Amino acid sequence: MKKFIKSFAIVFCFLITSSLAFATTTTVWNPAANPATTGLWSEAENWTGGVVPEGDFKVVFNVPDVYECILDEAHSITQLVMGDNNAGDTLRVVNGGSLTTGAVWSAVGYNAPAIMVVDSGGTVTFGQHMWIGFLDGSDGVVVLNGGTVNVSEMTGLGWNGGKGTVYVKSGELNLANIHPEQSIGDGCLIDIVDGVMNISGDHVSKIDNYVAAGKITASGATGNVLAYFDADAGKTIVKDGLPPTNVTFQVDLSQITDLYEDGSVWVAFGAWDSWYDMTDEDGDNIYTVTVPVEQGTELRYFFSYQNGPDPWSNYDEESVPAECSDDEGYRLLLVEDVEIVLPPVLYGGCGEASGLVDITDLEGGYIKSSNEDSLWTGPNSNGSPYGERIKILNDKDVNTKFLDGADTT
DSSP states (O other): OHHHHHHHHHHHHHHHHHHHHSOOEEEEBOGGGOTTOOOBTTOGGGBTTSSOOOEEEEEEEOOOSSOOEEEOSEEEEEEEEESSSSOOOEEEEOTTOEEEOOSSOEEESSSSEEEEEEETTOEEEESSOEEESOBTTOEEEEEEEEEEEEESSOEEESTBBOEEEEEEEEEEEEESOOOTTTSBOTTOEEEESSSEEEEESOOHHHHHHHHHTTSEEETTBGGGEEEEEETTTTEEEEEESOOOEEEEEEEEOTTOSOOOTTOOEEEEETTTTEEEEEBOTTSSSEEEEEEEEOTTOEEEEEEEEEOSSOTTTSEEEOOOOGGGSOTTSOEEEEOOSSOEEOOOEETTSSSOOOOOOOOTTOOSSOOBEEOOSSOOOSSSTTSOOTTOOOOBOOOTTSOOEEOTTOOOO
16 A cells, blocks of 8 residues: 555656646636626637637646636647636536647546536547546546546546546547546546447456446446447447347358359448458358347448458458348348347348259269268169169259269269
């Protein structure tokens, strides 16, 4: 424990001193000094320095009971510190607004209360750590109302004794990392309603632990939290919903003659909204992939394969017959709450392959057959008994069994 405290103190001091190493100008949001204020970030008179902060600025919010700050255009600064020794009131990033901080920590609720709201069409990108309710006495709140928050390094709610809360009402919270213990401290909460939290890498076990501790909820309840790792996207997805259903897709390419050697085969959702590589592990020309799909999804999909050296331009998209497609030509599947294994379907067809082999181009002999259920035995060279005649197979649609040793007369 002493080692951990010592290490943390070193890191904390480094964060503080590294921020001071920048040649930054500190400016404070104080619209109370501007009688004509409309509350816009872009009004120079709302800032103590008399200029709109852009570039090497440390922006501080610590004047309570003033107009909330409205950001409706793009700005980049070095550091944002809200609730610095006094209540920081509210920063609202609206449609068309974006705020990007530099490679130094920023805080919403450093050691006093502060609120940041990101509305639909707004974006905030933290260039390093995002602390929400950092020190004791702080109460930081971040609300996503359809907007996007991106964090480049670590995220901490109550990281060093404060209180932090994130409400993802809608929109996206995109995190680079999450600590297994410190990212959501005691008394802190992330609640997800219609939005989503994405975390780079596989952190499902960490999320499960936070859910079990009541620190991550969905619509106010731990039982509503859905957390899973999307291997193709390389991220953990956390949202309000039911667990996905595994759907196994299978396509039969036995009738395809121009599949490029070692070429790719895909199942694509919608108009290439997403696609997944399929594999043929046993060499039987049936390609398979299993994909987790959200329950209740009415899935539109089709198959495609590579027919030339460049998979981005040399590929074929199947034309699905009308009897097994929707009005737009897609295959259709309603995904329910049980695992689904779809049978192999012929590429460009509605049913399974018959299993018959086309022998119309066979050269150099005849194939003799019998429709009997058991092998023939007899003295003739073709295995037939006396008086039986084996007909030459001319109709490839007749289910037959083939006899070794059939003569060619």
